[in-house]
Amino acid sequence: MISTLLLAAILTPAPIVQAPPPPIPKNPTLIEFSCPDHDRDDQHELKILQVTGTNRVTITTILLGDPPLDTDGMVRTTINVQPIAFGQYVATVNSIAGTEKSDPSDESNQFERVPGRPSKLGIK
Numbered sequence: 001m002i003s004t005l006l007l008a009a010i011l012t013p014a015p016i017v018q019a020p021p022p023p024i025p026k027n028p029t030l031i032e033f034s035c036p037d038h039d040r041d042d043q044h045e046l047k048i049l050q051v052t053g054t055n056r057v058t059i060t061t062i063l064l065g066d067p068p069l070d071t072d073g074m075v076r077t078t079i080n081v082q083p084i085a086f087g088q089y090v091a092t093v094n095s096i097a098g099t100e101k102s103d104p105s106d107e108s109n110q111f112e113r114v115p116g117r118p119s120k121l122g123i124k
C-alpha cells in the first residue's frame with residue numbers, strides 16, 4: 001500500500017527551475033523587426049512610449065526611412081535614445097507605403113533610458 005506521503009511526492013511535480021529574466025536593455029542603440037511587405041513599403045515609423053505601470057504615453061515618433069533587409073530577413077537599424085528623458089519605455093513600429101500605413105507592431109520588450117556610463121577614468 002502506498003502511503004499518502006509517497007503518493008503526494010509522486011503527484012507533486014518537481015519545482016521548475018526558472019531561468020532569470022533577461023536584463024532590461026539600458027540605452028539601446030539597435031532595433032530589429034520583421035516586415036512582411038518590406039519590398040513594397042518605403043518608410044517606417046518608430047514610436048517610443050513611456051511606461052508608467054500599465055499606462056503607455058507616446059513621447060516621440062522617429063522616422064526610420066527604409067533600411068535594407070538583413071540576410072536573415074530582419075530589418076535592423078540604429079536608434080539614439082539620448083534625447084528622451086530617463087525612464088522606462090517600449091516601442092512600436094509601423095510600415096508606410098505612400099499614403100498607406102500599417103497597424104502598429106506589438107510592443108517591444110521594455111528598455112530603460114539611464115544616465116550614460118562615463119568613459120574609463122583618466123588620472124593625470
Ligand SMILES: [Zn+2]
Pocket residue numbers: 035036037038039041044075095
Ligand atoms: Zn518594411
